[in-house]
Amino acid sequence: MPTRAPAPSEPTALEVAPGTWFVPGWVNVAAFATADGLVLVDAGLAGDARRIHAAVRSVTDLPLHTVVFTHGHVDHAFGLRAFLEAGDRPRIVAHTGVADRFRRYARTAGYNARINAVQFGVDPEALRWPSADADFAWPDVTYTDALDLVVGGETFCLRHARGETDDGTWVWVPDRRVLACGDLFIGVAPNAGNPQKVQRYPEEWADASETLAGLGAEVLLPGHSDHRTGAATIRHLFTVQAEYLRSIVEQTIAGLNAGLPHDAIVAALEIPAHLLAEPTLQPLYDRPEFIARNVIRKYGGWWNGSPADLLPAPADARAREIAALAGGTAALVARARTLLATDDRSDADLRLACHLAEWAVLAAPDDPDARACAREAFGARAAAESSLMGRGIFGAAVRAAGAPPDA
Ligand SMILES: [Zn+2]
Structure with missing residues (x-):
């Protein structure tokens, strides 16, 4: 999801730690220099591929060794083309769910083009959703729960977490104290309830946020929004995010258990004041009401509770x-x-x-x-x-x- 675009004067690849670059954009990309070559976390949008390639190549000519997709969304896993055309042949590593997602995208390309045209206010005819086998950068290596990759003698810890998606990976590089978390942090209220899209996972996102709060990361490279530095700052961002998601989930489940109509559960939601004041929890992309609906969908059926609406x-x-x-x-x-x-x-x-x-x-x-x-x-x-x-x-x-x- 978009929260910012790089200003024209902005450097295209920021060195945020030694041999560690952050390429800001619609979606951010992280690059890590190692003795065996470059490790890239995410690859960006297909339409952004040349800019990202140019940004990375302006700071390093190391061969691309490994690419990790934090999830299979179109803005994260479709921007490799420029590297491949330039001769790089990286191995691609992702959670097993990424290939499942790609197959689902091919099966529902028309639907996905339409709902994304609505979400982003573009002409559906101008929006082509990936559907052909060649559109996808299929993972070479997949994992289910955890995978430690050693590249150039350095460990990259890949961990699966559900949050915005069911195929999420966060990458922790302990020797650098750098965390590339994909869309587990996007700089605004979490995308955990999109009204048009498949199930999101606010409870698991809260769990993952608590884990990430405790890592002791000094540098956070998120999938969207600015990079963040300082262990205390990063701990705070994930701690309040976990509280926010937990609050919505618990209020919604309490309402379900009390037998309240879905609309009443949503209307009664109250976000604690200290969370409302957090700059990174503003409802600028998703909003609490949509997250609550998503929790209701997870635990219940599709019927809205109105008898007249059952077979209307x-x-x-x-x-x-x-x-x-x-x-x-x-x-x-x-x-x-x-x-x-x-x-x-x-x-x-x-x-x-x-x-x-x-x-x-x-x-x-x-x-x-x-x-x-x-x-x-x-x-x-x-x-x-x-x-x-x-x-x-x-x-x-x-x-x-x-x-x-x-x-
Ligand atoms: Zn994203």
Whole structure:
């Protein structure tokens, strides 16, 4: 996930410890010089491959010996091409789940292209998801729980942890006291509840955060956001992250055990004030409500608890009924606009306005005013939303309301 892009003036490969470089970007890459060659942790996006290669080659010409993928996401495991074209032939090491992920990506390429186009606000036709065998850099060496690699006489400790993904690896280089943790730290609230994507693992992420807090790392090279230094700082970042995830998970499970409806569990979530104040726990990518939903999905079924929703009437039929009862689509539109125009408009007003606008469009998909109202409501919602995931979905709703369905 993106949290920052390198400024034009920024060095492209920062030496953060002797023979240890951090290449900042959309996704960060770490490079370690050893007596046997270079060890790379992650390879970046396919579209970023040349820049990353140039950055690494501006500081070292050691042959690429080993590449570790911290997980198989497209922004971490698809940027090797420029190294391979230049003649490097590294062994690729990853958790066994990375190959499973690649096979899943090939099977669901159309779906993944669509949901990522929504999340990042891009044209789905312009987003090509990897699907051909040649698109993937298949791992040569895989492991399940732990693997100690010795390269140039130095040990690289690979450990599996679930967090953002089921195929995660963190890499601890004890002689340098450097930790490359992949997406187990991203500089903002953890990506542990993405509404469009497969299961995430907030409990296991909390466990891993506690382990990483206790390593004594002096340098942290995360998959996204700036690198961090200082053992106390790094311990703090992982400690509060574990607390944050634990708090959401425990509140959600308590709600499930108490028999609360899912919406009530999510609405009642409270993040402790000292965690809300943490700069690295801001809900700028994911948000607590989505993480709680993900916990509910893990422990429960897909049914939302509303009997009418179990085998529902079609959404457009419901909307037409509501519109008819309201006195027509125009009444729904008018009420949505009243809520949107309220001087002290609250979050609750915005939420209601979106329901009204959605009903109006479903009831009368060719009504230009209903579509305009949907653009206004979801546009206002997107503007007020902190999380990139939420903005992506609301923004897609604005674009979908831009034209009649058959246009
Ligand atoms: Zn990532």
